[in-house]
Amino acid sequence: MMEYALSIKHLGKTYRNGVTALDDVSLDIEKGDFFALLGPNGAGKSTLIGIVTSLVRKSAGMVRVMGYDIDTHFSQAKSKIGVVPQDFNFNKFEPIIEILKNQAGYFGMGRHAALHAAEESLNNLSLWEKRKLTPRQLSGGMNRRLLIARALVHDPELLILDEPTAGVDIEIRRSVWNLMREINSHGRTIILTTHYLEEAESLCRNIGIIDRGKIIVNTSMRKLLEKLKEESFILYLQNPVTRLLDLEDYSYKFLDDKTLEVALSYDKTLHGLFNLLDRHGVTVSSIRNKANRLEELFLTMTHRNSE
Amino acid sequence: MKLSLQLVALYTILVKEIRRFTRIWMQTILPSAITVALYFLILGKFIGSRIGSVDGYPYIEFIAPGLIMMGIITNSYANTVSSFFSSKFQRHIEEMLVSPMPNYIIILGFVLGGMARGLIVGVAVTLTALVFTRLQMQNVTLVILTSILTAALFSTAGVINGIFAKSFDDTSIVPTFVLTPLTYLGGIFFSISMLPEFWQKASYANPILYMVNSFRMGILGVSDVNLAIAMSVMVGLLIILFMTSLHLLNKGTGTRS
Secondary structure (H helix, E strand, C coil), rough: CCCEEEEEEEEEECCCCCEEEEEEECCCCCCCCEEEEEEEECCCHHHHHHCCCCCCCCCEEEEECCCCCCCHHHHHHHCCEEEEECCCCCCCCCCCCHHHHHHHHHHCCCCHHHHHHHHHHHHHCCCHHHHHCHHHCCHHHHHHHHHHHHHHCCCCEEEEEECCCCCCCCCHHHHHHHHHHHHHHCCEEEEECCEEEEEEEHHHHEEEEEEEEECEEEEEEEHHHHHCCCCEEEECCCCCCCCCCCCCCEEEEEEEEEEEEEEEEEECHHHHHHHHHHCCCCCCCEEEECCCCCHHHHHHHHHHHHH | CCCCHHHHHHHHHHHHHHHHHHCCHHHHHHHHHHHHHHHHHHHHHHHHHCCCCCCCEEHHHHHHHHHHHHHHHHHHHHHHHHHHHHHHHCCHHHHHHHHCCCCHHHHHHHHHHHHHHHHHHHCCCCHHHHCCCCCCCCCHHHHHHHHHHHHHHHHHHHHHHHHCCCCCCCHHHHHHHHHHHHHCCCCCCCCCHHHHHHHHHHHHHHHHHHHHHHHHHHHHHCCCCCHHHHHHHHHHHHHHHHHHHHHHHHHHCCCCC
């Protein structure tokens, strides 16, 4: 039997106020995977992560982390997990070196080993120079990196990140992306929840979409994107075009005299489009996707699900 | 988690807790010493000299053990309730909750931290007391045992308050409306033999009476209560409170949704 990094069976959670956040959720995530968990606000993503990390009590079902049941082998299961929460949950008055040493200590690392692990983790996140500062003295981006440094200090096999780039600027987002890619390249399993669909598309190999407490999609990113029936491209033309073009079955519209928007169904090719444009003497200088493809699909699926 | 790793985790919490209250010693250690110095000055020196002796001891000497106990009780409790609630409020309690250490280690870590502060304040108050009066120490073992049990008991009670507290107001309700009256009525400033019969009997329902008198027995050799009963009350209450706090943390009350 295959041992998964995370295996969830028939997981349910109903809060005391009667709200059902998770309803019979089953999910298997392979070791070494980079998995995206997507869903609109209130879909149940954070509840699911909360249950896996034991911050939320489940109402039903079973969760295994690296083969260890979180009910019967909670200590082994928890020792495998590193969690990066959505919000900063540090002791704001504690120097960051102490935050990391303490976190390592809670996982059973002695003071000397904890110091070594904290140093390594802070160095990896370029925070060693700031080790004597408290979180209050760090920028938002540095605090975001500190969350990741703390999650990695005990060398977990499964890293769970709950919207790690929420509210950070594009530069920090890119650096966090690079960091996550590097962490995953060393064989660590990563589960990522995010609202930035571009992030999921760019980083993750597999994807689960959760809506109203149910998993509505669980597949590879490639297979999911293949479900798109149509894709829109923006073409930037080298010279202005003021006449209508006969592009056969390709539907298009001019955004201005040098910008063309073309809808490309999956039975058509970019090669065919370029041939037609070439025939009309139109030269394309650059091209981009009109919208994030995953976003289009995500909206379609969650909308369809709500109907 | 292996026992040796659990001990490492426990040591980590203890060191963190001690660092926390020593970093702000002006707020955590010093006020008790100053308050007790004022008690000795006003109640002991100025008023006590007119009261005469209680149970054969000058008043200032009689109240000294109770005042030391008061320092231990209030500081043990205050340390755990504020530390636990603050870690909930800032949510860094999650650092512990996501770790593999069992819940009893988390509670024990906070309790030992509270005990450390209570006992350090106890020593500070004792040193202050020695400026004003003499302390004989009839039974050092009893003094140490009572101090440790009392500190452990109120540290654990503080954890329970911290678990239930939803706001900073909730952390001061019990100390103000329960702990302070029970402490003042627990025989610090008087022997219960001085009370009317009804209030003498009612005083036996106050657990602090047993702690103060057990401690007074260790220092002065006099007590209003039977020592065996006093020990049983302290140990029994400690077990009940610890099991309650463990049950609450296991259940996730105030910490997990």
